[in-house]
Amino acid sequence: xxxxxLVVVSHSRPLAEAAVTLARQMLxxxxxxxEVAAGTDxxxxxxxxxxxxxxxxxxxxxxxxxxxxxxxxxVLSAETALxxxxxxxxxxxxxxxxxxxxxLIGAVVVAAGGADRDRVAAEALRGLAPKQxxxxx
Amino acid sequence: xxxxxLVVVSHSRPLAEAAVTLARQMLxxxxxxxEVAAGTDxxxxxxxxxxxxxxxxxxxxxxxxxxxxxxxxxVLSAETALxxxxxxxxxxxxxxxxxxxxxLIGAVVVAAGGADRDRVAAEALRGLAPKQxxxxx
Amino acid sequence: xxQELGIPEFEGWIRAFAAAVAEHRDELTTLDxxxxxxxxxxxxxxxxxxxxxxxxxGPPADGAALFKLVGATLVSKVGGASGPLYGTFFLRLAxxxxxxxxxxGTVAKALRAGVEGVVARGKAEPGDKTMLDALLPAxxxxxAALAAGQPLADALGAAATAAVEGRDATKPLxxxxxxxxxxxxxxxxxVDPGATSAALLVEAAATALVPAQG
Amino acid sequence: xxQELGIPEFEGWIRAFAAAVAEHRDELTTLDxxxxxxxxxxxxxxxxxxxxxxxxxGPPADGAALFKLVGATLVSKVGGASGPLYGTFFLRLAxxxxxxxxxxGTVAKALRAGVEGVVARGKAEPGDKTMLDALLPAxxxxxAALAAGQPLADALGAAATAAVEGRDATKPLxxxxxxxxxxxxxxxxxVDPGATSAALLVEAAATALVPAQG
Numbered sequence: 001x002x003x004x005x006l007v008v009v010s011h012s013r014p015l016a017e018a019a020v021t022l023a024r025q026m027l028x029x030x031x032x033x034x035e036v037a038a039g040t041d042x043x044x045x046x047x048x049x050x051x052x053x054x055x056x057x058x059x060x061x062x063x064x065x066x067x068x069x070x071x072x073x074x075v076l077s078a079e080t081a082l083x084x085x086x087x088x089x090x091x092x093x094x095x096x097x098x099x100x101x102x103x104l105i106g107a108v109v110v111a112a113g114g115a116d117r118d119r120v121a122a123e124a125l126r127g128l129a130p131k132q133x134x135x136x137x
Numbered sequence: 138x139x140x141x142x143l144v145v146v147s148h149s150r151p152l153a154e155a156a157v158t159l160a161r162q163m164l165x166x167x168x169x170x171x172e173v174a175a176g177t178d179x180x181x182x183x184x185x186x187x188x189x190x191x192x193x194x195x196x197x198x199x200x201x202x203x204x205x206x207x208x209x210x211x212v213l214s215a216e217t218a219l220x221x222x223x224x225x226x227x228x229x230x231x232x233x234x235x236x237x238x239x240x241l242i243g244a245v246v247v248a249a250g251g252a253d254r255d256r257v258a259a260e261a262l263r264g265l266a267p268k269q270x271x272x273x274x
Numbered sequence: 275x276x277q278e279l280g281i282p283e284f285e286g287w288i289r290a291f292a293a294a295v296a297e298h299r300d301e302l303t304t305l306d307x308x309x310x311x312x313x314x315x316x317x318x319x320x321x322x323x324x325x326x327x328x329x330x331x332g333p334p335a336d337g338a339a340l341f342k343l344v345g346a347t348l349v350s351k352v353g354g355a356s357g358p359l360y361g362t363f364f365l366r367l368a369x370x371x372x373x374x375x376x377x378x379g380t381v382a383k384a385l386r387a388g389v390e391g392v393v394a395r396g397k398a399e400p401g402d403k404t405m406l407d408a409l410l411p412a413x414x415x416x417x418a419a420l421a422a423g424q425p426l427a428d429a430l431g432a433a434a435t436a437a438v439e440g441r442d443a444t445k446p447l448x449x450x451x452x453x454x455x456x457x458x459x460x461x462x463x464x465v466d467p468g469a470t471s472a473a474l475l476v477e478a479a480a481t482a483l484v485p486a487q488g
Numbered sequence: 489x490x491q492e493l494g495i496p497e498f499e500g501w502i503r504a505f506a507a508a509v510a511e512h513r514d515e516l517t518t519l520d521x522x523x524x525x526x527x528x529x530x531x532x533x534x535x536x537x538x539x540x541x542x543x544x545x546g547p548p549a550d551g552a553a554l555f556k557l558v559g560a561t562l563v564s565k566v567g568g569a570s571g572p573l574y575g576t577f578f579l580r581l582a583x584x585x586x587x588x589x590x591x592x593g594t595v596a597k598a599l600r601a602g603v604e605g606v607v608a609r610g611k612a613e614p615g616d617k618t619m620l621d622a623l624l625p626a627x628x629x630x631x632a633a634l635a636a637g638q639p640l641a642d643a644l645g646a647a648a649t650a651a652v653e654g655r656d657a658t659k660p661l662x663x664x665x666x667x668x669x670x671x672x673x674x675x676x677x678x679v680d681p682g683a684t685s686a687a688l689l690v691e692a693a694a695t696a697l698v699p700a701q702g
Binding site for chain 4: 011046047072073076077
Binding site for chain 2: 010011012014015017018019021022025045069070071072075076095096097098099100101102105127128130131132134135136
């Protein structure tokens with residue numbers, strides 16, 4: 001069974017940690033590797049490409065990693081982080097344009113169920129679908 | 138100048154508060170009414186339609202309110218909250234299918250700039266656009 | 275007046291439901307751990323315990339006030355989707371049932387309004403593996419039995435049977451709503467926890483909404 | 489060897505840029521408060537102060553190592569978009585410049601590679617009201633001057649002039665990237681803070697990347 005890892009990149013460490021807590025609450029039994037790279041080292045708001053690359057490496061068990069980010073500059077840092085990773089790890093990483101919180105929740109649930117990386121990434125991308133279906137219908 | 142209010146509905150109070158802190162950091166000068174309705178009254182994960190209706194009433198200054206929610210059940214609670222509001226307030230409220238964190242940030246910035254409710258709601262809805270443009274391009 | 279229901283019967287229904295939820299709390303949680311986030315039993319029990327505590331404070335003025343209290347308490351105290359769904363059920367029940375004593379027709383009308391509230395709130399359809407899969411057949415059975423001239427007690431018994439059958443029929447279904455929908459085919463083979471608590475609600479009605487013998 | 493640059497000149501450039509950022513910190517923040525989130529001056533100053541602290545620990549082995557250290561520090565210490573953008577600039581500069589001493593052609597090649605790194609990272613285009621609006625004209629001017637046979641010092645002077653003109657030309661532009669893009673037309677009429685710090689970078693190069701007189 002694949003073990004896809006997840007990384008939450010946010011400018012805010014409390015935000016990232018609360019999102020992970022909420023997502024993990026959706027799990028019963030199986031757990032998932034979810035790493036956080038968020039905030040500056042002095043506790044402020046920001047991202048750190050080195051911290052992201054370390055989080056990706058920690059989340060990776062060989063079956064791939066899906067990275068969720070909050071803002072545009074978090075995406076820039078995550079892309080920079082990819083350059084800092086070994087080639088084989090980098091090739092397994094997918095940066096998701098999905099919504100941070102909603103995407104994480106769906107991704108965590110399907111990753112815990114043993115979905116492969118592309119399936120986990122697809123679930124992250126369609127994170128808004130339940131809300132859209134309900135409110136748009 | 139319109140003063141559109143925002144409400145953040147989440148199952149997690151730390152998540153909602155961190156999202157508001159992050160969004161407010163995007164503001165310089167002008168502030169925006171952002172209310173939080175999140176978590177259960179014993180500090181657990183959940184939503185409370187009464188708390189949401191109170192938050193909406195507090196955020197409303199007559200120019201409308203845009204509500205962002207994290208999960209499907211938060212949407213159900215927010216819709217229930219609408220039933221608890223006075224008709225004139227309810228008519229000014231828009232429940233957004235936009236992404237909680239990304240939508241809030243865009244919405245706060247344009248609301249602080251004096252955008253009207255529909256413009257604020259549109260910005261909340263397109264919260265993923267910058268990430269999508271960058272990663273998808 | 276023998277065929278009419280009032281505060282004692284309404285309160286009996288709610289307390290019977292609360293007792294059933296408490297009794298089946300762990301079962302509901304076990305069901306929910308298979309396809310949900312394992313909090314349905316805990317959430318419903320916390321909500322109904324709060325309802326009972328509110329009722330212990332003294333009976334509301336009439337049926338509408340009582341069911342409004344129940345709905346408002348559930349809306350506020352049950353954190354997940356069950357809060358707004360059960361809350362809306364009771365709020366709509368209160369509105370449609372009104373404040374006067376209820377006869378069999380009022381029961382059917384109020385139940386239908388409550389269930390339609392659940393439909394409107396959750397936007398689920400029959401077969402989506404939700405509480406509606408117990409509630410909709412129960413309403414249909416109640417109305418059919420009353421239309422066939424059966425007394426309310428028998429009609430509610432038929433509704434309870436239909437609810438239990440509807441609950442059991444969720445087992446082979448694939449979930450399309452809520453957290454369980456992420457599971458896709460893996461949600462098949464488990465009875466839905468929401469349909470299970472909804473069947474408890476209808477069973478409690480069959481036990482408690484019995485007109486006092488005049 | 490008189491026309492070659494090494495660690496002393498590279499370090500001089502970086503320290504001159506750090507000093508300029510510190511001197512203009514409040515100005516950068518004021519510019520950013522008009523169209524951004526008012527942290528560009530603080531962020532860049534924190535990052536460059538960390539770079540200077542690292543350099544104070546002793547000079548790196550060669551130019552590539554020095555610029556890699558600068559890029560890595562900025563990537564890690566500057567929280568906003570400027571961190572990955574300036575960080576990528578220096579990392580690519582390090583890669584393209586290599587570890588040997590640099591001549592004028594190496595400077596032009598390395599600067600171009602750094603700027604292309606910024607383009608690839610930020611996906612901004614000329615006229616988007618970003619640091620590229622200073623950096624791209626600077627590269628073009630540098631290459632044109634060298635192609636015309638000017639010495640490096642003069643060519644870098646032309647690059648600095650082009651960067652300052654590019655910076656000033658961002659004033660009437662509408663922002664299309666980052667937080668400023670939310671402002672739409674209201675971003676018009678303000679000089680871009682990123683272009684302003686980028687002009688400081690090129691001006692520092694014109695001052696410091698002067699080959700020692702042999």
